[in-house]
Amino acid sequence: MTDWYDRVSGESIKEIPKIVIPGRFLTNKTCTFNGHATLKKGDFLLNDGTDKFHLDDVYGRFSMAEEVGNNSAELDIIESAILAYQDSVDVGNKSSFLIPEKLLARFEILKFEELLLDILGKGHLQEIARRPRMEMTYEEYLVPVSRAKKISPSANVHLASHSECWQTRTFDGVIPKKILALESEDQLNIYENRVYVKLLGFVEYYLVKRIAEVNKLEELFKEAIIFQEAENIHFELRENICTLWGEGFSDDSNADDVAVHGSKTLDLLKNMLKKVRTLQHSKLYRLLTHKLHVPLKLKMTNILSHDQHYRHVARLWDGWLATQLVEKREPKDIYNNNKKTANSYVRYCFDLVKRTLSELGFSETGGHVFSRDGSSELKISVNENSEINLTSASTKHCLILVPFFTEIYIDESVKHTEENQRVFLSLCNKNNLNDNLICSSPTNFYSIEALALFLSKWLAKQTYKGLGSNITKVPQTLLDHLDQLDNSHEENKKQWVVQKNIIVPTKPFLSLIPKIEDFQRLNKSDISIVNACKKIIEVATNFDVFLHCPCCGIKVDESQWLTRDSSCFSIHNSNCNHSWKVNLKTDGRKELVVEPTKRHEHKTNKKFQDFGRYSMTLIL
Secondary structure, three states: OOOEEEEOOOEEEEEOOOOOOOOOEOOOOOOOEEOOEOOOOOOOOOOOOOOEEEEOOOEEEEEOOOOOHHHHHHHHHHHHHHHHHHHHHOOOOOOOOOOOHHHHHHHHHHHHHHHHHHHHHHHHHHHHHOOOEEHHHEEEEEHHHOOOOOOOOOOOHHHOEEEEEEEEEEEOOOEEEEEEEEEEEEEOOHHHHHHHHHHHHHHHHHHHHHHHHHHHHHHHHHHHHHHHHHOOOHHHHHHHHHHHOOOOOOOOHHHHHHHHHHHHHHHHHHHHHHHHHHHOOHHHHHOOOOOOOOOOOOOHHHHHOOOHHHHHHHHHHHHHHHHHHHHHOOOHHHHHHHHHHHHHHHHHHHHHHHHHHHOOOEEEOOOOOOOOOOOOOOEEEOOOOOOOOEEEOOOEEEEEEEOOOOOOOOOOOOOOOOOEEEEEEEOOOHHHHOOOOOOOOOOOOOOOHHHHHHHHHHHHHHHHHHHOEEEOOOOHHHHHHHHHHHHOHHHHHEEEEEEEEEEEEEOOOOOHHHHEEEEEEOOOOOOOOOOHHHHHHHHHHHHHHHOOOOOOOOOHHHOOEEEEEEOEEOOOOOOEEEEEEEEEEEOOOEEOOOEOOOOOOOOOOOHHHHHHHOOOEEOO
C-alpha cells in the first residue's frame, strides 16, 4: 500500500522526499506528526512553525519561500482574507474574492501603538537615552598623592606593608609618595537599562512588521484606484475588476475614508519607527545592545515602578507583551490553523472557478453543472485529494485544478494527457514562468482574469478541433440537392466546397438543416443518403459553435461570417464587443485570435495587464 499522495504529479507514492513543499502531500494512512498531531487519511502534510517534520520513522523539513521577510506581511493578509472568506461562507453570507471589509480594521491605530505614540510624544524614552540611570561603583587604585581625591579605608594598612610607596619617614609616621585611593565609575549596565534597550529592539521589529502590513494594504487600495481611473486598460477588464473589488465593501465611501485614514496611520507608524531608530543610536543602546539577555517576565524594581520616565518603559513592555501573547502559539495550534487555512483555500479556489465560469457566460443548472450556448456542459467537483475537477460532458476531457496555499514556486514538470491536464492554483505570482501555474490570491486583482483566459483556451482547444471537418462518400444525388440549396455564386458566401464526392464546409449552415432533414426523409430507403445526411447534420451542429464568441459565449448571425482560405474565417461585427478569427500561419498551423472590437489602435502589443481575457491568441 502506498503511504502518500503527491498532488503535483497526481500519483500515489511509497516515500516522500526529505524536503517538501507544505501541502504537497496527503497521507494515505494514519500517522503521528511531530509528536503532537495525528494525521488521518486525506490530511495535508503542513508546517507547524518548526519547519521540520517527524512522521513515525520519517524525518525531513519543509522548503521555505525566498525573501520570507518581505512576503510575510502579504502572506498574513492573504491568510486573514481566506479565513474571513470561509467564515462568511459558513454563515451563508457573500464575500469578496479580494480584500474583505473586515481587514480595514488593520488601518486603525492599535492600542499598543496609541500607548507608544503617547510615550514618545511626551519624551520619556528620549529622556532616558539622554540621562540614563546609573550605578556608582568605586575601584581602588594606587596613585600619586597629588592625584588622590578620596582615600581608601584600607590605605593605612597598604601603606604600612609597602615601604616602596613612602616618600620619607618621620618620628610621627611616614609621608607617602603613593597612596591607595578610590575612583568612582558610572555603571550603565543595570537591569532597568537592559530592559529599556531590549524594549527598543522589540518595538522596532513590531513597527517594521506593522508598517509592511499597512503599506501592503495601502498598495492594494492604490492599485484599485488606478483601475478606476486608468485609460489604457480595456473598459470591460476595468469594470470587472472594479466590480470585484467593490463586492468586498458594504459602503464604497466608507472604504475610501478608511483608506485615507490608512495613509495617516502609515505616516504615524513611520514617524514612530524613525524616533525609535534614533534612540538606537544613543550611547546607552550601543553600549548594552550586544550579548543582552532579559527574560520576558518583567521584574518590577523601584525604578521601573516609581521613576517618572522608567515607569513608562514597564508600561510599554507589558503592552508589547500583550501583542505577542496573541501571536505566540504552540506548534499544535499552528498546524491546526494551517490545516484550516489550507482547507479554506480549497473552498476559495472552488468558488473562484465557479465565479470565473459565470464571468465567461456559463449558468449553473444545478448539481455544480454549468452550461453555455456553443460549449459543452461542464461539471465541477472536489475529489478526495482536495483537487478541483472540471469535466466536459461531451469530450470527457478533465481539467484538474490543484490548490496550493503557498507562495513557493512550483517548477516541476507535470505529465499531461489529451484527456487530463493538471494546473496549480497558488499564491505565487510567477505564473508567467509556468503555464501550469495560476496565481489565485485575494491580493491579486487578475486572479479571475488569469483563470478565465486559461479556461477560454482550454475550451477553445476542444471546440476548434472540428474546424475543417470534411464529409466524405457523399452520394451524387445528395450533392446535386446541396448544390441547389447553396444557390450563392459568390465564392466568399458559399456554404461549402465540393471536391469529387467530398464536402468541405466553409461557413456555418445550420439554417439549412431542416431542408436536409426533409431530403433525408424523402430518401429514407437509400441508406447511403441517410448516413451522409446524418453526418452533414452532425458537422453543421459542430460547425455552428464557431459563431459563439470564445470569450463570452454570445452568438452572432451567420451573415457575420467572413470565409477565408484553408477553412479559416473572421468575425468582426459581433454584438458582444469582441471579434475573433482563425489565421493560417506560414508553418501551416492555424491560430485563433480574439480581440476587443473597440481595441486601442495604437497598441500593437496586447498585454494581459491591459486586456485580460479579452485578448487571446491560441495555436490550434
